[in-house]
Amino acid sequence: MAFSTYDFLPVSREDMISRGWYYYDFLLISGDAYVDHPSFGAAVIGRVLEAEGFRVAILAQPAFRDESAVLAMGKPRYAALVTSGNLDSMVAHYTAAKRRRGEDFYSPGKKAGLRPDRALTVYCGLVRSAFPELPIIIGGLEASLRRFAHYDYWDNRVRRPILFDTGADYLVYGMGENAIVELAKRMSSRGKPADLTDVRGTGFIARDASACSGNPVVCESYEEVSASKEAYARATMLQHYEHDAVRGRTVVQECDGRALVIRPPARVPSTGELDRIYSLPYTREPHPMYADAGGVPAIDEVRFSIIHNRGCFGGCNFCALAFHQGRTVSSRSHESVVAEAVRITKSEGFKGYIHDVGGPTANFRRPSCQAQLERGMCPRNCLSPEPCPSLEVDHTDYVLLLRRLAALPGVKKVFVRSGVRFDYMVLDGKGEFFAELVKNHISGQLKVAPEHCVDKVLYYMEKPRNAAFEKFSEKFLRLNERYGKRQFLVPYLISSHPGSTLRDAIALAEYLNRTGRHPEQVQDFYPTPGTISTCMYYTGLDPRTMEPVYVPRAREEKAMQRALLQWRKPDNRAIVRRALEKGGRRDLIGYGKRFLVPPAKQGN
16 A cells, blocks of 8 residues: 555644644654554554644654754744654663664664754754754654663763753653653643643652652752662662552652652553553655655564553563563553554555564563562562562463464464563463464574573563573473474674673583574674663662673673674684683583684684
8 A cells, every 4th residue: 555645744834734734832853763553652642643633744754953843844833842753862872882873763764864863952952043942842762761860871970851951841751652642732731841740650840859749759969869779779769669650659859959740650551541542543664755865764574563561570680671661561452463464464565474473572462460569579689589479470361362463364474573572481381372382483583582591680570480491492492393483583682781790601601502592693782871780880889789780781791792792703703712712611621512613723
């Protein structure tokens, strides 16, 4: 199906006028190219506001040297909504080694440099210059994870809460549909600024803590967390603890003589609310204006995929999900997912394969226990290091959903390509999902995330003990043999995570060699804003216990830990030998299967 520009939200002043719009309500500025698909946050917010009767225009990846691109759109009636896109702009631009990326999959033709570093701050400056009195609301992942004072890996220092750097009026964090609609409705009814300060899932700057209504909890100030790593660790744990839609309280953090106020998280969306969000008239395509530049590559991974859930109670310490979407899982109805699948079958280029029915964690479709719906999430992890006795394990609903999708006319195969929680799967005594997954829903490779094999390191990651992965791997092999399949596990691994010593990295390399796994891709630990692992990296403390934790920071050791995970590569042999010598494991240098690398040739 070919789409015209009228099937999308307007992207220019001319576009608005052609629709007979001589005013509009909200200008939505995004650091990503405009892709009208529910996997892209800007598209979701735009469509949700449109469904509420508001006129929204999209300004995607505007030129950022001056305000001319913003001025060209004309002033909206109510506010500018600003997001850096689906990723933090610094993560989008730089590798874990702080090298500039040469490609940007969220830009037309993968062209890099179409959004600025620290995009929220730059875009807000453009809006303020163009329309000085216009309210600005920031949102998306960059705003969400930087809402409090936070360690910034690229500056190697603690930065202020992002509202202070951007000069925006309000911040929406988490999955912001309900919050942005509430703000929009109050603005359209000519609400005063004071009327906008009690919306869940939002933040703003107040005169001081006394100006905050209710019974807020005060965490250490920006000045305190900048001066004391112990204070930073304490503040981090408080902020994560209060990020709960049931029991969370307003959190106040003082900064520069004023007070940041972060209201409790928005309520977890109901099934009906999610269904409405995903039923909106997305074209599921990049805007036609990008056709000559080669389209927007980020669509390729999701064009024929479906998101069926939100939230993740896995709670890995290095993951942004817990502090963004939250740990309480909510899911769409079967009818909603099936309706989206039917739309996909009618899409141009669909060849009968639904690439994914997933989300943050593919095999979560229910809360981890019913008690959390009344009392909120427990401080302890539901799955790590051992599963909680109250954990309710059931894949029945997900199995039925996959069966319904696979039976649709025009569907040849339904795959699960999002990560699955293998530790949750092995706890399911029925085993029905595991069997059907292996038999019907893997396209040759299954992504899983053991991350490491040393239990001490897994503890710092908030991952299950390695025995759970071993049990999963053995059953995966048996099921493949039963069904005559030749399918492979693709394990995600992280090197140099806080708590991982060089000897731990060597132990992981030994384990991979012994089990016959040869990862093609590994990830250096990347200290992204807002996570507990990043707190460990910055402070050298485990904020859960306030005990010291080893942090590999030296460039040479980080290179060694990474190379050890890919010891088979000829280019890595020299550095692997140095790592083994430094770690006191020369016994792993030699010829034969149990050795990692051969001895250096004489003269090398």
